[in-house]
Amino acid sequence: MSPGDEQGYTETGHTRTRLPDPDPYGGAPRRPHRSSSRSLVTVVGVVVLLIAAIAFANRGGEGGGDGAPAKDNEPKSAPTAATGTRPVTTKTGTIPTGYPHTEQGAQSAAANYAVALGSAEMFNRAGRDSILRTIITPSRVASSEAAFDKAYTPAFSKSLGLNDDGTAPQGYTFVSRTSPIGTKVTESTDDSATVEVWCSGLLGLAGDKSTNPVTNSWFTITMKLEWAAGDWKISTHSQKDGPAPVPGDDRASSADEMSKAVDEYGGFTYAR
Template sequence: MSPTDEQGYAEYTGTGHTRTRLPDNDPYGGAPRRPHRSSSRSLVTVVGVVVLLIAAIAFANRGDDTPTPGPTTKGSRPDTSSTAASGTRPVETKTGGIPSGFPHTEQGAQSAAANYAVALGSADMFNKTRRDAILQTVMAPSRVAPSETEFDKAYTPAFSKSLGLNTDGTAPPGYTFVSRTSPIGTKATESTSDTATVEVWCSGLLGLAGDKSTNPVTNSWFTITMKLEWTAGDWKIVTHSQHEGPAPVPGDDRASSSDEMSKAVDEYGGFTYAR
């Protein structure tokens, strides 16, 4: 619900380093510097570059459907197709602002899970009316009412207040509430013709951006597990759960100001995810 273009590299002469160029003849009695013989070395370099280029092209043209043969000493490795993008076009329809109409395939289930994770992690979940609309869109019909009850117990006025929000889940004047989920990848652990269990690895942003905010926007990593079923012509959630990680080692990025964060949330829109 996260992470800006980096600035270009500086010229070497602007790094503050000093270069010392020695004369061809050593004034302290050493042997004169020999001319640099580059013809044979240049040929070797050119041949090496060509070999590497041919190898890279051959590797790229293997395709995702050809797993690497042979045993490994560290256990089986996933095929490239398990982590590479499928290339399937995202859906072009939405229901209540949420992508819908996913294909009746395992890839369609993974795409649905990724997009539903975004909806369930959005700031709209803190507002009762908008939350119910989200649940009616992403949950299986038999699970809508129980889910509304469960989420009402979680998204209480006290919880909103603990985040610095008003009791109705809105941000006070002069503040921007940030709650975003960004899927990093998906994995189907079980799949049949009409059911699927999908894990969605996510990064999330949560907090209140403002000069005097006591709950600044922070980043987290978590995995959502969804059990989906094919019903009413689309994939819908039956159950879902969440656990922490996998989380990378934090970087040393400079934290943005509240103004920068508020501007980013207002200006950068979300995506429709496809497996």
């Protein structure tokens, strides 16, 4: 994915501070207080670790918060409808790459990079390093890898109910997905762009005895992109909570339903 650059910053987009009321696996109207408290403690631990990691990775970087456009003091407006232009025709691994050297290309890149940063692969070192080398500007890859290695420790994995290497225990499915809702450019030049990506995310461990059930959150990732190595790459990014809608009255799915959904429903290539 969530996440200025040194405050509340997370390169994974995994800040999860809004917990739904319904019991994710029991179908009851509200989750028991003890379960909610346990999930909240886990969320706070995730946030603290990732803030430290991203602050390290961004040390010495420029601010990545809202910026003023070059010609006026207000963010550029953008229609909610897609442009209809295909964003890319190539990919690196599973990540779409090769974006146009345009403002629209920067928005498409930011949306797809938010998905990569919020994926379950970020919790495994090999998968994480591959993602960072694909989407981070070359000059910052090494510092980003070092920062995340310090954050994604065996203790951190255990706090989420995962194995030491970030994989799910047998019989469980680890869910970590980020879905972009929209993008907005707040500043741009020929070779740089600051893009906000409004997202919804899922994080948790699906299983009958999971103490960290899958929860939903809403957040906005601000990415400062630069044109490097023939593509848009992230130089810095930050994350903040919301905007979040009022929770609906949907019945929470069972652990089995959630596991099947993750296995059966694929992702998308996002375009602006």
